[in-house]
Amino acid sequence: MLKLDDIQAMSVKLREAVNKANWDESNNVSTNHSFRKLIEQNRRPAIAARMISRPKSFVRCDYDADGNCIQYGVETYDARRIADIIVNSVKVNGDLMYPLTGDWSKKYVKQLYLFINGTPVARFKVKAIEKIDGLSDMELRKYVDPTPIINPVTKFRYKSAAHICDVETSGLPDDFLGDYSGKSIYNSALEGGRPLVYIL
16 A cells, blocks of 8 residues: 655655645545545556557567577567566466666666556556566566567666566556656656656
């Protein structure tokens, strides 16, 4: 559940936005970001991970019974297929290391959301974030299909990884605040090209 410390760990602009939403709600103005609404929607400091915008072709990879990485033909992966891989990997294995571009190890993060075209499709609990240079073969083998994770275009950009578990795919919030702007992510945070956005 959201705690006051969660909000204190985020930006001044975001805290001001929550305070304004609390004031609006106390004056019977509809809001989606009051402390009460944040708790109802189970929102905590989170990373919004934006899935790819266009389908991409990758050489299909998998691990055999001996732990060797083997390659198949080229296959096309769209945002839905990649999100389903992550969701199903957590459902099958209970937890997963999800690689992140940039170093998020010093950020206060409790959740990870997968977004497709600006809509959240999955929420995970984040146990911890570690600074890393890449995922081990053991960590990659937890993916039901590691192809999009070990694809050469992205794998060298990973600087940290979120240890995720407890996936939810329904009843997700329909709006969030961007940490930097303190505004709805649909008015600011999702406008840029960054694949990861810090939100509440």
